[in-house]
Amino acid sequence: xxxxxxxxxxxxxPEGAIASLNCTYSDRGSQSFFWYRQYSGKSPELIxxxxxxGDKEDGRFTAQLNKAxxxxxxxxxxxxxxxxxxxxxxxxxxxxxxxxxxxxxxxxTVHP
Amino acid sequence: xxxxxxxxxxxxxxxxxNVTLSCEQxxxxxxxxxxxxxxxxxxxxxxxxxxxxxFQKGDIAxxxxxxxxxxxxxPLTVTSAQKNPTAFYLCASSDxxxxxAFFGQxxxxxxx
Numbered sequence: 285x286x287x288x289x290x291x292x293x294x295x296x297x298p299e300g301a302i303a304s305l306n307c308t309y310s311d312r313g314s315q316s317f318f319w320y321r322q323y324s325g326k327s328p329e330l331i332x333x334x335x336x337x338g339d340k341e342d343g344r345f346t347a348q349l350n351k352a353x354x355x356x357x358x359x360x361x362x363x364x365x366x367x368x369x370x371x372x373x374x375x376x377x378x379x380x381x382x383x384x385x386x387x388x389x390x391x392x393t394v395h396p
Numbered sequence: 397x398x399x400x401x402x403x404x405x406x407x408x409x410x411x412x413x414n415v416t417l418s419c420e421q422x423x424x425x426x427x428x429x430x431x432x433x434x435x436x437x438x439x440x441x442x443x444x445x446x447x448x449x450x451f452q453k454g455d456i457a458x459x460x461x462x463x464x465x466x467x468x469x470x471p472l473t474v475t476s477a478q479k480n481p482t483a484f485y486l487c488a489s490s491d492x493x494x495x496x497a498f499f500g501q502x503x504x505x506x507x508x
Contacts (some may be wrong), residue, residue: 288438316495327486327499328439357402372438376495383429383454383489387403 286311290373290387299396303360307373307387310354316376317349317356318384321369328372332358363394398423400500402487407505409474409481417472417503419487426492428470432456433484442485459477474505482507 287310297303299338305319306344320328334340334356340347346359356375360367362371374384400421409415423431427446431439431470441454445464464470474481484504488497 318496327502330496330498333496374439383427383441383444384439386431386440388436388438 286375286377286385288373288375288385288387290371290390292388292390294391295329296393296395297363299365299394301363301392301394303363303367303392305358305360305371305373305390305392307356307358308354309356309373309375309385311349311377312354314351314354314375314377317347318374318376319345319347319358320372320374322372322389323369323384358392360392363392365394365396368393381395397472400487400489400498401484402500402503403448404417404503405501407464408508409456409505410508412476414473414475417474417487417505417506419470419472419500421468421470421489421500423489423491423498424467425489425498426467427490427497428464429488429497430454430460430462430470430472430485431488433486439486461479 289308291306319332320329321331334349344361356374370389372389373387374395403418419497429444430442440456442455442460445451452504461473486502490497
């Protein structure tokens with residue numbers, strides 16, 4: 285059973301702080317890694333994708349991938365109340381385009 | 397505008413009744429997916445299709461059926477055999493050249 289585990293949360297950070305979200309996966313054959321943001325009652329929206337070891341930055345978001353440790357993380361700098369949402373880590377195993385396996389999600393609350 | 401359209405947004409099903417959820421995309425994506433989300437949980441894959449007239453079971457296919465007669469359409473039928481159908485249903489699609497999946501706005505199904 286291929287699994288994706290996220291830190292359980294909920295995570296609460298003050299406005300302006302760095303929020304750190306973590307995810308581990310069980311299959312070393314994993315090729316592609318994604319972070320989705322989901323607001324309450326809405327569908328997930330893609331915020332970051334990462335395919336190779338190292339860091340990938342996009343605005344206030346940085347994704348970090350370490351395939352040797354089977355670990356992927358998302359850092360949100362200068363957190364805003366509008367970042368309050370559930371963050372879902374997702375992994376594609378092998379070459380199954382779009383066939384995502386999701387973690388259970390981490391609820392993030394950014395308080396003013 | 398390109399995108400994925402799910403309908404209806406809300407659906408109520410009586411015990412023993414089959415219902416069909418619609419999913420249409422105009423992104424010219426080859427692959428389409430159905431996921432189920434229960435409260436406080438991640439997404440679980442029901443069925444997926446990577447080409448027209450072909451589809452495969454996901455992790456929780458029992459009590460569901462699909463068809464893929466056209467590239468742009470992937471309807472999901474929730475049959476009376478699905479004993480606990482109340483959930484948020486999400487349709488997604490992906491392109492062969494990319495691996496991330498994009499989601500429709502979801503259908504919330506409730507058994508009454």
